[in-house]
Amino acid sequence: MKLKKRDILIAIVTILSTIHSYNINAQTTSQDSIVCAQFEKDFNAFSIRMDELEKPNKKDYIALSKLYNNFLAKYEKLSTPLQKKYDYVKTLYYNSTCYNARSGNKKKALADFEKAADYGEQYYNLVKKNSDLISLHKNKRFKKSLLRLKEKTDYEGMLKASQAYTVDKKAYQFYYANPNDSNLVRLRTTFNLDSIAGCGNEIxxxxxxxxxxxxxxxxxxxxxNPKSKNAIDMIRLCQKEKRGVNCRMMAQILNECYLAMGFKARYVTCLPKVMINDCHVINVVYSCTLNKWVWMDPTFAAYITDDKGILLSIQEVRERLRMSLPLVLNDDANWNHKSKQTKEDYLDNYMTKNLYHIECINNTGFNTETYIKGTTDIPEYKLNHYFVDLCPLGYQPDDNNDNSIVTTDDQHFWESPYKNQ
Structure with missing residues (x-):
């Protein structure tokens, strides 16, 4: 239950990217530059050695604990400004806790767990079940740190304790681009979406x-993020540069494809109660067959059903998580065809965190989030493109801005797009 290999690699790339940005953009002294260069070298050596030692079922816990301890000691010797620049290094304290606990270095494990709890990224429910930490469970320092972590990351507890939605009088409306829009027609024909969709039923x-x-x-x-955020340009850019995009861009690509095929669809930002460093963006598409919005996640090729195989909406998934009712993740859900997603990983942990409140832009179409000078930066555009944030009663988002509406009315938020037609 330590950080997964992919998470560690993301941390590595993030840190090295930060280092590179710091070297280029910050006004540093020559001494700072020397320190940065050495730290980057140390991190590269750490990542290579970590890759060698992190072999499934063959972990050398003593060697791993020494590796982490040595690298984190170097991080702790950095000046406070540089530590802030490389803040994501703190995610490594949890792995260090696990390896030190396994190696019998209880004092170091407790010290590192206190730092991991202060950073507050690890999921409380996973930490509780982590067999690596059994030797620490009765220790008062561990219990105290675990309580601090619970306040930040007991996502299941937060979701279950959230107040109910309630009807309000907030005035807003969702709009969906017409499939006859010339750009959506171009998208449909460019990638032959009719053939992709196939000849089956709506689902x-x-x-x-x-x-x-x-x-x-x-x-x-x-x-x-690419400058041009439409499906055609993003797909071509990814193919040309052999690169990927983040979940928000993937959801916008899928959203435009659904709109091009005549489906009503939105991309939805799923958010935690307290933002630390992560949220997730998925899609909903309105099924006339089921008379509701259904959950579709292109990042993980994921959708959710009940125990009878009926596709569920975000609203239904969230409530079932709150009530501990059955949920089923499709068997072929995966990340980049490299790692299978389990219900525990995807739903019980990750999406439980990210369903405290949710946000949609009210007006979706082709190039919804592409900045176009003289077009998307004018008052009229902003007046007709705003965000709607669905929150439980009594909660106010930290990042709420002037161009958004906060509502507690889930019935209005999820009403049929065909209601007034």
């Missing part, structure tokens, strides 16, 4: 389009 077409986006564009959570 089959919805799934097929989602799988296609998952396959044609890899997910890269730390990639830079």
């Amino acid at each position: 089959s077409k919805i799934k097929n389009i989602m799988y296609w986006v998952h396959d044609i564009v890899p997910h890269d959570g730390i990639s830079r």
